[in-house]
Amino acid sequence: MFTRRALIASALAAPAAARVDLGFADNALRPTTRAFPQKGEMILQRSNPPLLETPISVFDAHDFTPNDRFFVRWHYPFPVSIDPARHRLRIGGHVGKPLSLSLADLARLPRVSLAAVNQCAGNGRGLFNPRMVGAQWGNGAMGNALWEGVRLKDVLALAGVKGGAAAVRFGGLDAPVNDGAPDYEKSLPIDHALSDDVLIAWGMNGQALPLLNGFPLRLVVPGWYSTYWVKMLDSITVLDKPDAGFWMAKAYLQPANALADIAPGAPAGPRVPVSIMRPRAIITNMVDGAKLPPRTFTPVQGVALGGDQGVKMVELSADGGRNWVPVQLGPDHGRYAFRRFRGALALAPGRHVVLARATNAAGVSQPPGQNWNPSGYNRAGVDPVRVEIG
Numbered sequence: 001m002f003t004r005r006a007l008i009a010s011a012l013a014a015p016a017a018a019r020v021d022l023g024f025a026d027n028a029l030r031p032t033t034r035a036f037p038q039k040g041e042m043i044l045q046r047s048n049p050p051l052l053e054t055p056i057s058v059f060d061a062h063d064f065t066p067n068d069r070f071f072v073r074w075h076y077p078f079p080v081s082i083d084p085a086r087h088r089l090r091i092g093g094h095v096g097k098p099l100s101l102s103l104a105d106l107a108r109l110p111r112v113s114l115a116a117v118n119q120c121a122g123n124g125r126g127l128f129n130p131r132m133v134g135a136q137w138g139n140g141a142m143g144n145a146l147w148e149g150v151r152l153k154d155v156l157a158l159a160g161v162k163g164g165a166a167a168v169r170f171g172g173l174d175a176p177v178n179d180g181a182p183d184y185e186k187s188l189p190i191d192h193a194l195s196d197d198v199l200i201a202w203g204m205n206g207q208a209l210p211l212l213n214g215f216p217l218r219l220v221v222p223g224w225y226s227t228y229w230v231k232m233l234d235s236i237t238v239l240d241k242p243d244a245g246f247w248m249a250k251a252y253l254q255p256a257n258a259l260a261d262i263a264p265g266a267p268a269g270p271r272v273p274v275s276i277m278r279p280r281a282i283i284t285n286m287v288d289g290a291k292l293p294p295r296t297f298t299p300v301q302g303v304a305l306g307g308d309q310g311v312k313m314v315e316l317s318a319d320g321g322r323n324w325v326p327v328q329l330g331p332d333h334g335r336y337a338f339r340r341f342r343g344a345l346a347l348a349p350g351r352h353v354v355l356a357r358a359t360n361a362a363g364v365s366q367p368p369g370q371n372w373n374p375s376g377y378n379r380a381g382v383d384p385v386r387v388e389i390g
C-alpha cells in the first residue's frame with residue numbers, strides 16, 4: 001500500500017538520479033558595460049543603484065586606478081545632477097558653532113593630497129567557498145587614487161568640538177528607497193576623526209571626483225574599508241556617545257577575531273564593525289584558469305596593499321606555499337597606496353597554482369587559506385591562481 005509521501009518520493013527518484021551538468025564555471029558570467037557616465041568598460045554587478053567592478057587588467061597597467069575605471073558601489077539612489085556652487089557641508093551636533101560650508105569655504109583651508117586604496121569590505125566576496133549573500137565581487141571592488149582635499153580635523157576645528165565627544169557621523173545626499181529604511185550614515189571614533197590622515201576630498205587623481213564616486217565631496221579614511229568613505233558628503237555630526245544607528249550597530253559587522261573568520265556554518269559569536277584592511281597581494285597579469293605559453297621564466301605581476309601600513313614584501317610560491325621567493329616592488333606612493341610588484345617563476349609545462357603573499361611594515365602577512373565569515377568581509381587569504389603552461 002502506497003502512502004502519499006512514498007508516491008511523491010518515487011516520482012522524484014528517477015529524474016533526480018541523473019547528474020545535471022550545465023557546463024559553465026561558477027561566476028564565469030561577468031558582463032561588462034560602458035553605459036555609465038564618466039566610466040569606461042566596467043564589470044556590471046547591478047545597474048541601479050550601481051555596482052560596477054574594475055576589471056583586474058586595469059590594475060595591471062596603472063599605479064593609480066584611472067577615474068573612469070574606478071569601481072562604484074551605492075546602497076541607495078543618489079542625485080544625478082549636482083550644482084557644486086550650491087552644495088553645502090553642514091557640521092553640527094556636539095560642537096561650539098554649527099556651520100554650513102561651501103566648497104569655496106573648504107578650499108581656504110590647508111590642502112592635502114594623499115595616495116590611498118579605497119577597497120569595499122566585501123571585495124573578493126564572490127571567491128569565498130561556500131558562497132554567501134551580498135554582491136558577488138571578484139577582486140575589482142578596490143582602487144588606488146591620489147585624493148585631494150582638506151583634513152577633517154581642520155574642518156572640525158572650525159566648528160569647535162566640545163569636550164565629551166565620542167564619535168563623528170557622516171551622511172551623504174543619497175536617500176533610502178523605502179520609507180523607514182535607515183539613511184546611509186557611518187561614523188568614526190572621535191580620536192580617529194581628529195587624526196591627520198582622514199580627509200574631506202574633492203579631487204581624485206588630479207580631477208574632480210566622478211559623480212558616481214561621490215562628487216562633489218567624499219570622506220577618505222586611509223587604511224580603513226570604504227564603507228566609511230561616505231560619498232556626496234553633506235553632513236557631519238559630532239556625537240557625545242557611540243553611534244547606535246543601523247549602519248554602525250547592525251551592518252558591516254565581522255567576527256571579533258584577528259582574521260574575522262569562523263568555520264562555515266559555525267555560530268556567529270561576538271561581532272565588531274569592519275575597520276582596518278589587511279595586507280593583500282593580487283596577481284594582475286594572469287587570470288585563474290589561464291593557459292600560458294611555455295617560457296624559461298613566466299612573469300608574475302600584480303598589486304599589493306598593506307592595510308594601514310606600507311607593503312614591506314611580496315613573495316611568490318608555485319609549490320603550494322612550501323617555498324616563497326620575494327619579488328621586486330614598484331614605486332612607493334606611501335603607506336596607504338597600492339604597491340605594484342613584478343617577479344618571475346620557472347614553470348615547466350603542465351598545471352600550476354601560483355600564489356602571491358603580501359607582508360606589511362608591521363610584519364602582518366596573509367594566511368594560506370580563506371578567512372571565511374558569514375558576510376564575506378575582509379577577505380585576507382592568499383588567492384590561488386591556477387594556470388596551465390604549454
Ligand SMILES: Nc1nc2c(c(=O)[nH]1)N[C@H]1C(S)=C(S)[C@@H](COP(=O)(O)O)O[C@H]1N2
Pocket residue numbers: 070071072073074075076118119120121171172173174184212213214226227228229230231232233
Ligand atoms: N553616500 C554614500 N557613500 C558611500 C556608500 C553609499 O552607499 N552612500 N557606499 C560605501 C561603500 S560600501 C563603498 S564600497 C564605497 C565605494 O566607493 P566608490 O563607489 O567611490 O568606489 O562607497 C562608500 N560610501
Ligand SMILES: [Mo]
Pocket residue numbers: 073119120121122226227
Ligand atoms: Mo562596500
